[in-house]
Amino acid sequence: MLTAPTIVMKFGGTSVADAERIKRAAHRIVAQREQGKRVVAVLSARGHTTDELIRAAEEVSPSPDPREMDMLLSTGERISCALCAMAINDLGHKAISLTGSQAGIVTDTSHTRARILDVRGDRIVEALESDMIVLVAGFQGVSTSRDVTTLGRGGSDTTAVAVAAALHAEVCEIYTDVSGVFSADPRLVPNARKLPFVSFEEMLEMASSGAKVLQLRAVEYARTHGVRIHCRSSFEDGPGTFVIGEDETMEHPLITAVTHSTEEARITLVGVPDRPGAAAEIFEALAAAGCNLDTIIQNEPRTEGVHAEVSFTLASDDLRSAEAALLPVIADQGLKVETDRRIGKVSIVGAGMKSHPGVSAKVFRTLADEGINLEMISTSPIKISCVIRADAVPRAVEALHTAFGLGDSDVHEELPLGQESR
Amino acid sequence: MLTAPTIVMKFGGTSVADAERIKRAAHRIVAQREQGKRVVAVLSARGHTTDELIRAAEEVSPSPDPREMDMLLSTGERISCALCAMAINDLGHKAISLTGSQAGIVTDTSHTRARILDVRGDRIVEALESDMIVLVAGFQGVSTSRDVTTLGRGGSDTTAVAVAAALHAEVCEIYTDVSGVFSADPRLVPNARKLPFVSFEEMLEMASSGAKVLQLRAVEYARTHGVRIHCRSSFEDGPGTFVIGEDETMEHPLITAVTHSTEEARITLVGVPDRPGAAAEIFEALAAAGCNLDTIIQNEPRTEGVHAEVSFTLASDDLRSAEAALLPVIADQGLKVETDRRIGKVSIVGAGMKSHPGVSAKVFRTLADEGINLEMISTSPIKISCVIRADAVPRAVEALHTAFGLGDSDVHEELPLGQESR
Numbered sequence: 001m002l003t004a005p006t007i008v009m010k011f012g013g014t015s016v017a018d019a020e021r022i023k024r025a026a027h028r029i030v031a032q033r034e035q036g037k038r039v040v041a042v043l044s045a046r047g048h049t050t051d052e053l054i055r056a057a058e059e060v061s062p063s064p065d066p067r068e069m070d071m072l073l074s075t076g077e078r079i080s081c082a083l084c085a086m087a088i089n090d091l092g093h094k095a096i097s098l099t100g101s102q103a104g105i106v107t108d109t110s111h112t113r114a115r116i117l118d119v120r121g122d123r124i125v126e127a128l129e130s131d132m133i134v135l136v137a138g139f140q141g142v143s144t145s146r147d148v149t150t151l152g153r154g155g156s157d158t159t160a161v162a163v164a165a166a167l168h169a170e171v172c173e174i175y176t177d178v179s180g181v182f183s184a185d186p187r188l189v190p191n192a193r194k195l196p197f198v199s200f201e202e203m204l205e206m207a208s209s210g211a212k213v214l215q216l217r218a219v220e221y222a223r224t225h226g227v228r229i230h231c232r233s234s235f236e237d238g239p240g241t242f243v244i245g246e247d248e249t250m251e252h253p254l255i256t257a258v259t260h261s262t263e264e265a266r267i268t269l270v271g272v273p274d275r276p277g278a279a280a281e282i283f284e285a286l287a288a289a290g291c292n293l294d295t296i297i298q299n300e301p302r303t304e305g306v307h308a309e310v311s312f313t314l315a316s317d318d319l320r321s322a323e324a325a326l327l328p329v330i331a332d333q334g335l336k337v338e339t340d341r342r343i344g345k346v347s348i349v350g351a352g353m354k355s356h357p358g359v360s361a362k363v364f365r366t367l368a369d370e371g372i373n374l375e376m377i378s379t380s381p382i383k384i385s386c387v388i389r390a391d392a393v394p395r396a397v398e399a400l401h402t403a404f405g406l407g408d409s410d411v412h413e414e415l416p417l418g419q420e421s422r
Numbered sequence: 423m424l425t426a427p428t429i430v431m432k433f434g435g436t437s438v439a440d441a442e443r444i445k446r447a448a449h450r451i452v453a454q455r456e457q458g459k460r461v462v463a464v465l466s467a468r469g470h471t472t473d474e475l476i477r478a479a480e481e482v483s484p485s486p487d488p489r490e491m492d493m494l495l496s497t498g499e500r501i502s503c504a505l506c507a508m509a510i511n512d513l514g515h516k517a518i519s520l521t522g523s524q525a526g527i528v529t530d531t532s533h534t535r536a537r538i539l540d541v542r543g544d545r546i547v548e549a550l551e552s553d554m555i556v557l558v559a560g561f562q563g564v565s566t567s568r569d570v571t572t573l574g575r576g577g578s579d580t581t582a583v584a585v586a587a588a589l590h591a592e593v594c595e596i597y598t599d600v601s602g603v604f605s606a607d608p609r610l611v612p613n614a615r616k617l618p619f620v621s622f623e624e625m626l627e628m629a630s631s632g633a634k635v636l637q638l639r640a641v642e643y644a645r646t647h648g649v650r651i652h653c654r655s656s657f658e659d660g661p662g663t664f665v666i667g668e669d670e671t672m673e674h675p676l677i678t679a680v681t682h683s684t685e686e687a688r689i690t691l692v693g694v695p696d697r698p699g700a701a702a703e704i705f706e707a708l709a710a711a712g713c714n715l716d717t718i719i720q721n722e723p724r725t726e727g728v729h730a731e732v733s734f735t736l737a738s739d740d741l742r743s744a745e746a747a748l749l750p751v752i753a754d755q756g757l758k759v760e761t762d763r764r765i766g767k768v769s770i771v772g773a774g775m776k777s778h779p780g781v782s783a784k785v786f787r788t789l790a791d792e793g794i795n796l797e798m799i800s801t802s803p804i805k806i807s808c809v810i811r812a813d814a815v816p817r818a819v820e821a822l823h824t825a826f827g828l829g830d831s832d833v834h835e836e837l838p839l840g841q842e843s844r
Binding site: 018019022023053056057059060061062063064065067068069071072074075078079081082083084085086087089090095096097099102123146148 | 440441444445475478479481482483484485486487489490491493494496497500501503504505506507508509511512517518519521524545568570
């Protein structure tokens with residue numbers, strides 16, 4: 001249907017925070033248009049707009065209605081898009097801003113954390129075919145019952161990827177205030193290396209273990225629909241990091257990156273009855289409240305009839321709703337609850353790990369040599385995560401980064417075939 | 423279709439300016455619901471929100487695109503409505519906020535000053551029938567080409583009246599920071615009297631000659647559709663002013679009120695060629711730019727072939743676009759332009775004036791006795807307006823108010839039959 005190649009560009013909150021930055025984004029968008037691309041740009045709310053709106057809601061109501069919260073929060077991205085469209089028009093191009101609803105982002109009815117069901121892109125395509133640059137308000141959609149919905153924190157990434165998938169865009173560029181995906185957080189590890197390529201699988205593990213450059217759901221959506229992502233800086237030129245299919249990368253380094261998080265908390269439930277269904281009741285209650293759990297550990301009672309202990313970690317943001325959701329179960333099963341907000345997590349991620357034994361032993365040895373105690377461990381085929389004390393996280397990240405030789409001085413860039421000229 | 427009586431309540435920007443006021447509005451809305459009414463509330467943007475958004479647009483673009491301006495400005499009312507819905511939910515009632523588009527406010531495509539074509543109230547009615555309180559974002563609609571539009575300054579009044587008409591509401595209550603319509607601005611005339619009743623015709627003349635309590639278009643719409651308006655205070659109880667059909671009022675006082683304005687400017691065009699169509703070209707250019715003119719005067723040239731002079735007044739806000747619109751005509755006809763921003767206007771309005779001669783003589787005498795020079799005069803069957811120097815306005819208003827005996831100490835309230843018990 002479209003003749004010229006289509007590109008989706010997504011700008012985060014810091015990239016549109018004020019008039020100057022909106023104009024800069026407008027220039028970047030126009031530059032792509034002038035290279036003959038059809039351009040759709042997805043924008044987040046400006047800087048602290050979302051936080052200010054949340055504060056306004058909290059001033060009015062102790063527990064704001066989720067439908068109304070979505071109506072409120074969805075205004076932020078619309079403001080960014082309208083302002084950016086004005087700036088683009090001044091540069092001599094035609095731009096049109098569309099709300100999530102106008103852009104055809106159809107979601108389920110789960111307010112404040114809706115999932116995209118479909119992108120009915122007719123109106124976007126229509127505008128592109130009239131030579132317009134299209135600005136789409138990120139983070140939002142319209143539910144099957146015609147209400148405004150939002151996709152949850154970071155949902156603009158998902159909007160961008162979903163629009164890119166619907167339009168068969170050649171790439172979905174994610175502009176942020178960092179220049180790409182690094183082998184570790186450069187604030188903790190000065191010689192951290194910018195990664196030219198990361199596979200979807202690695203990016204998924206990195207996003208879920210603390211790397212903030214891309215939202216987890218966006219990466220999932222991109223993998224499912226085969227959308228090529230390019231993470232790059234709004235403030236400097238040059239390539240960032242491409243997130244692409246595993247088959248597109250030639251080399252599988254053993255370890256790609258060290259990630260970390262200190263925004264998790266742990267809940268330990270003591271005295272879980274040793275009967276079938278006891279744990280199920282706990283996790284059903286948490287699922288109903290929409291809490292995403294991370295590491296879960298259950299200690300088998302050593303003696304018959306003795307109660308078990310269940311621990312799990314979750315995002316600190318979800319702690320309050322998890323505690324509320326557990327109240328009936330706690331009363332019913334007679335549990336004792338311990339909450340720990342001082343935990344941290346350090347993870348190593350690498351697609352090559354699958355075929356190399358001995359990686360976990362090296363992780364544990366490295367941390368032990370630093371005198372860091374492991375409180376919980378969880379693994380996937382391409383990730384090893386360790387829960388440790390929050391204050392030990394910086395030391396752990398640096399030690400692992402060095403131990404696996406991930407720094408700029410340690411490795412040569414491994415470019416996939418045919419990509420060298422980028 | 424509806425069984426219980428329906429009422430529309432409109433709250434202006436100062437009535438929803440902060441969390442405290444939003445909660446107060448919520449209480450008022452709930453009080454009406456608890457009296458068995460079906461309630462639709464139309465809300466304006468909070469306090470200075472609209473001005474802040476306009477400033478943001480001006481920072482980005484010297485002449486913001488009108489379509490995008492509407493997308494931007496329409497967010498303000500949505501924020502108010504979402505916040506108020508949250509507050510109502512906390513009071514134990516079910517509330518739902520609707521954007522102009524969701525509420526079925528269909529307009530033409532004139533961005534920033536759209537006119538309502540239709541109110542497709544199905545979704546409002548559906549919500550009312552599910553026992554919900556409905557909050558409608560004022561000032562906005564959706565155009566026939568599916569774009570967000572706004573109705574121009576004060577458009578929320580028009581939204582409220584249009585919704586009231588579509589729902590056959592028993593009354594449209596307009597809540598503001600004043601307690602009703604007065605016989606003159608109480609800040610200029612301390613003994614100004616609150617009017618219990620005003621006819622649509624009088625209110626139209628008052629709105630167009632400076633009374634700010636109601637927007638002109640809202641009054642026109644109400645008259646056309648027979649919507650009873652009640653102007654009252656958000657901050658105190660007790661009745662305000664009813665705006666009703668002339669046939670509903672028993673008495674027609676000679677003069678109802680003195681109004682004034684200092685927000686107008688005058689443009690004088692010197693050297694208009696004495697040929698057919700010269701004046702038409704001028705006013706066609708102004709009409710195309712959407713400028714609403716008020717008083718227009720043309721001096722007939724006294725000698726054949728000598729050029730004429732055309733003067734007109736218009737809202738100061740429209741001055742810039744009027745000057746721009748006139749540029750080609752000025753060049754073409756070789757005109758000289760004089761702009762005067764220091765003019766003021768004082769008017770007396772009264773339905774009884776029609777049948778009483780001598781009113782204008784009394785107006786001119788009163789102003790002459792105060793030493794005030796009349797620069798332009800315009801009349802309608804129920805209004806006399808005089809353009810004077812802006813700084814003479816306060817004296818003129820007070821003198822006319824006294825001369826026609828409009829003060830609290832001067833007249834007895836004239837209640838229409840059957841209305842005394844309100």
